[in-house]
Amino acid sequence: MAVLKLTLRDGVSYKIEDNGLSAEKTAVFLHGFTGSAATWDRIDGYFQGLRLIKLNLLGHGGTDSPADSSRYTTEKQAADLIEIFDRLNVKQAYLIGYSMGGRLALSVAMIHPERVSGLVLESSSPGLDSPEERKARREQDSRLSSRILEEGIESFVDYWEGIPLFASQLSMDPSKRKKVREERLNNNPVGLRGSLIGMGTGSQPSWWNRLSRIDYPVLLIAGSLDRKFIAINESMAKRIPTARLEIVEHTGHAVHVEEPDFFGKIVSEFILK
Numbered sequence: 001m002a003v004l005k006l007t008l009r010d011g012v013s014y015k016i017e018d019n020g021l022s023a024e025k026t027a028v029f030l031h032g033f034t035g036s037a038a039t040w041d042r043i044d045g046y047f048q049g050l051r052l053i054k055l056n057l058l059g060h061g062g063t064d065s066p067a068d069s070s071r072y073t074t075e076k077q078a079a080d081l082i083e084i085f086d087r088l089n090v091k092q093a094y095l096i097g098y099s100m101g102g103r104l105a106l107s108v109a110m111i112h113p114e115r116v117s118g119l120v121l122e123s124s125s126p127g128l129d130s131p132e133e134r135k136a137r138r139e140q141d142s143r144l145s146s147r148i149l150e151e152g153i154e155s156f157v158d159y160w161e162g163i164p165l166f167a168s169q170l171s172m173d174p175s176k177r178k179k180v181r182e183e184r185l186n187n188n189p190v191g192l193r194g195s196l197i198g199m200g201t202g203s204q205p206s207w208w209n210r211l212s213r214i215d216y217p218v219l220l221i222a223g224s225l226d227r228k229f230i231a232i233n234e235s236m237a238k239r240i241p242t243a244r245l246e247i248v249e250h251t252g253h254a255v256h257v258e259e260p261d262f263f264g265k266i267v268s269e270f271i272l273k
Contacts, residue, residue, distance in 0.1 A: 001044075001052070005062075008083050012071070014170050015062030017054040018088065021237065025117065026051040026093040027271055028081075032123075032254070033195055034160060034184040035060035039098070043256060046264030050271065053088065055081075056102065060097060060165030069145075069188060072198025075206065078108045096120040098256060100195070103204055108209050118217040120125025120267050123229045123253045124235065125160070126207035137202025145193040156192070157184045168225045168252030180257060211239035218243040219270045223251035223258065244270075 002004040008014070017037050027050050031039045037054035038061070044052065056071055058080065066072070081104070085093065094117045097105030102124025109116040126166040128134045148156045161165075161181065169177060197203065218240050220233045224247050231251040246266055248255045256263040 006084060006087055008080060012058070012064045012066060012080070014058075014064070014080065014084060014172050015056045016084065016088075017052075019052045021049075021051040023049060024265070025271060026053065026089070026090050028093045029054045030057060030095065030097040030105050031055075032099035032101050034060070034192060035098070035101075036183050036186065038183055039180075039257065042260040043264035043267070045270075046268040047272040048055065049073050051090075053090070053093070055084070057104070057195075059193075060187055060196045061271070063191075065188040065191030066194060069194040069197040072194040073203065074104060074107045074199045075111070077104055077112050077199060081108050082112055082115060086163055091115070092117045094118045094120065095114065096122070097124060098122045098269060099124055100199070103131060103201065104199070107204065108191065108203075108206055109233045110214075113214075113216070116216055118271065119214075119221075120256055120270060121217045121233075122221040122224060122263075123233075123234075125201065125224065125229070125232045126211060126248040127204045129206055129208050133208070134202040137200060138196070139202075141196045141200040145196040148189045148196075153185060153187065153192075156189070157181065160184065165226070165228075165253045168223065168258065169254065172258060176257065180254075211236060212241065214240050214242060216242060217270070219267065221255055221266070222247055223247055223255050224249045225251060225252040229253065241252060245271070 001061050004016045006014050029040045037056045040054050059065045095105035102121040167259045220243055222229045222233045251258040
């Protein structure tokens with residue numbers, strides 16, 4: 001994989017991995033909050049014959065971390081993705097997004113459906129349905145973002161690893177857990193703060209009422225131990241005419257980390273079929 005540094009029109013630079021393959025299909029991978037492109041490394045082998053692009057999203061990995069949190073909005077990051085597609089000569093792609101990356105993938109698909117071949121949404125959502133829910137989440141994320149800067153990245157990562165959403169990761173192999181922790185610690189606190197405020201679930205548009213318009217293939221994935229996201233994805237599957245929901249046994253929120261081989265198999269089969 002070639003590592004590229006692409007500077008967009010407004011001067012923001014993205015760090016991107018691209019195998020540069022001239023292929024019929026392109027798969028673009030979008031990681032979650034506190035992650036990076038490295039989160040997908042263990043599944044590369046399942047996507048032979050595809051053009052593979054892995055992004056470090058704004059504020060993460062080696063991509064820039066602007067100080068202004070308004071630069072991180074879902075709409076601006078969706079526009080970034082389209083500019084990156086244009087620069088890399090990607091006319092259309094399958095978007096594979098985990099959690100926050102899934103919310104961005106769905107947003108790109110809603111705003112620019114002509115650029116999307118299909119969607120794989122892992123432990124993700126279309127946002128929050130009501131204004132009250134969105135307001136409460138924005139307030140919660142604002143408090144959390146202050147904590148990142150006040151207490152530092154290590155203290156925040158300690159807290160983040162301990163939330164119930166990631167409880168199933170405590171039983172993972174220690175070497176796997178160490179890699180995930182290092183990935184989180186390598187992020188810029190300013191970037192994590194910007195992501196929480198700019199494109200947190202309470203800040204992004206709600207797409208619930210537009211799910212029924214989707215007419216391209218959609219694979220929804222959730223772990224059997226992640227009851228919250230099973231419920232969300234069951235609701236999504238009822239609204240998306242083309243959706244298939246896959247519940248992966250004995251896994252939590254980060255299916256691709258906990259069961260990379262199973263994840264790689266079902267996603268590659270979905271794209272290559």
